[in-house]
Amino acid sequence: xxLTQEKRDEYYQALVEKDSTYDGIFFAGIKTTGIFCHxxxxxxxxxxxxxxxxxxxxxxxxxxxxxxxxxxxLSFPHEIPDEIKRLVQAxxxxxxxxxxxxxxxxxxxxxxxxxxxxxxxxxxxxxRYARSRRMGLAFKEISNGSKVIDxxxxxxxxxxxxxxxxxxxxxxNPAKRTDISILYAYFITTPIGKMxxxxxDHYLYLLEFTDRRGLERELEGLRKSQNFRxxxxxxxxxxEVERQILLYFDKKLKVFDLxxxxxxxxxxxxxxxxxxxxPMGEVRSYKDLAHDLGDENKVRAVGNANGANQLAIVIxxxxxxxxxxxxxxxxxxxxxxxxxxxxxKEIKEELC
Numbered sequence: 001x002x003l004t005q006e007k008r009d010e011y012y013q014a015l016v017e018k019d020s021t022y023d024g025i026f027f028a029g030i031k032t033t034g035i036f037c038h039x040x041x042x043x044x045x046x047x048x049x050x051x052x053x054x055x056x057x058x059x060x061x062x063x064x065x066x067x068x069x070x071x072x073x074l075s076f077p078h079e080i081p082d083e084i085k086r087l088v089q090a091x092x093x094x095x096x097x098x099x100x101x102x103x104x105x106x107x108x109x110x111x112x113x114x115x116x117x118x119x120x121x122x123x124x125x126x127x128r129y130a131r132s133r134r135m136g137l138a139f140k141e142i143s144n145g146s147k148v149i150d151x152x153x154x155x156x157x158x159x160x161x162x163x164x165x166x167x168x169x170x171x172x173n174p175a176k177r178t179d180i181s182i183l184y185a186y187f188i189t190t191p192i193g194k195m196x197x198x199x200x201d202h203y204l205y206l207l208e209f210t211d212r213r214g215l216e217r218e219l220e221g222l223r224k225s226q227n228f229r230x231x232x233x234x235x236x237x238x239x240e241v242e243r244q245i246l247l248y249f250d251k252k253l254k255v256f257d258l259x260x261x262x263x264x265x266x267x268x269x270x271x272x273x274x275x276x277x278x279p280m281g282e283v284r285s286y287k288d289l290a291h292d293l294g295d296e297n298k299v300r301a302v303g304n305a306n307g308a309n310q311l312a313i314v315i316x317x318x319x320x321x322x323x324x325x326x327x328x329x330x331x332x333x334x335x336x337x338x339x340x341x342x343x344x345k346e347i348k349e350e351l352c
Contacts, residue, residue: 003053011053014039027054027073029065036060041071058124061132062210064140066092074122083109084118087126095133099126135216139187139196181226184233188242190249192336195312198222198230199237203261206310207241209332218310225263245313251347254280256314264308271305278319281348283341285323299323307331313340 003011014022015037022039029036029052036054037043054060057067057074067074067088074088086107090097097103104111118126183205188195196215198206205222208215222228240258247253262269274289286306290298302320309317312332318340322328330337 003055008051008053011039012048012051015041015051016045018042025055027057027060028052029054029060029063034065035068036065036073037068038071038073041068041073043068043070057122058128058132058211061129062136062139064136066133080121081117083107083114084121087114087118091130091133095130095137097130097134099130131216132211135210139210180229182233183222183228183230184235184238185230186232186234186238186242188245190245192339193332195245197238197241199235199241200228201235201237203259204237204241204311204314205261205263207245207314208310208312209336211333212312212331214331222263222310241314248313248347249343251343251350254347254351258314260311260314262315263310264305267301268305268308271302272309272315275306275309275315275317275319278316279348281344283319283321285321286328287323289320303329316340319344 011022011026011028013019014026015028018040020040024038026039027036028039028041028046030046031050031052032046036057052063054063060073072080080088086109090103090107101111104114115126118124118129122129124132181200183198183200186197186199187210188197192209194210196206196208196210197204205226205228206218208218212218219230223230237259244253244256244258248256262272264272270293271289274284274292278284286299286302287296289302290296293302306317306320307329309315312318318330318332318337320328327334327337
């Protein structure tokens with residue numbers, strides 16, 4: 001979530017004063033070292049301009065920061081068992097790795113026990129931690145937008161191919177073909193979190209919150225099915241996406257006008273077409289959409305199609321509720337869903 005200037009000032013003061021009342025409230029990412037810390041970390045305090053602040057450890061991980069070895073920010077308020085330290089160290093040594101049962105055995109650990117302890121201490125599953133660290137590194141390189149050779153030197157790889165291999169593992173391994181197309185990745189900062197925009201020179205292929213469940217699978221699926229290579233870039237379409245998204249959050253836009261690439265089955269595309277017809281400030285139920293498609297028994301299928309939408313906000317899957325009126329699911333999180341619905345009511349009142 002985007003913090004106000006006042007809140008950032010407050011958190012920096014707490015960091016400088018090592019105020020223990022803020023431990024567990026926020027985490028400080030230090031740009032110059034690439035680590036994130038507790039407010040009470042005993043390390044030398046950085047300058048204000050070198051700090052970024054996060055409300056959760058996952059946000060810091062997704063921003064590309066690694067946990068500090070001095071204050072162990074993820075351990076608050078617990079001590080870390082040796083086996084958990086070994087897991088965290090193993091992730092740092094090979095952040096691109098997708099963990100399997102044998103990897104736990106190679107460390108001399110029982111996977112079920114290690115996973116349970118990890119969740120108890122860190123408040124997140126080990127799979128989620130490893131994924132967030134992996135995605136964070138990839139996002140950091142995209143966000144930096146620096147030349148490949150600069151990224152290569154900064155990350156310590158001896159050759160461009162070494163860096164590219166690691167980056168490819170983190171972002172997903174495309175098919176070995178010669179007709180590779182380019183997708184340009186760009187980050188958009190919104191009041192409710194950072195979004196990733198992927199486009200070529202013709203279409204917007206993906207717009208998602210960076211902490212969305214399943215985003216890594218979406219990226220891999222997109223790369224493999226279309227044989228894309230993802231590189232940093234702010235092309236005309238990404239710039240237009242940013243312009244319209246910021247107008248939307250500023251309550252100055254009711255209808256998006258973007259060239260969208262809808263990757264899905266005919267049924268999914270039918271559902272998404274109905275979503276786009278839901279007026280700003282209004283909602284529908286999954287049952288309503290199933291009825292409009294001619295079969296009220298397809299409520300579950302409608303829900304699955306809703307969840308498969310890869311173009312958040314612009315194809316408004318957040319406008320669909322349970323028949324009971326409850327929010328239902330939303331891969332970006334229910335707090336975001338409620339925020340968007342409230343925002344759109346205000347937009348409707350102001351722009352109608």
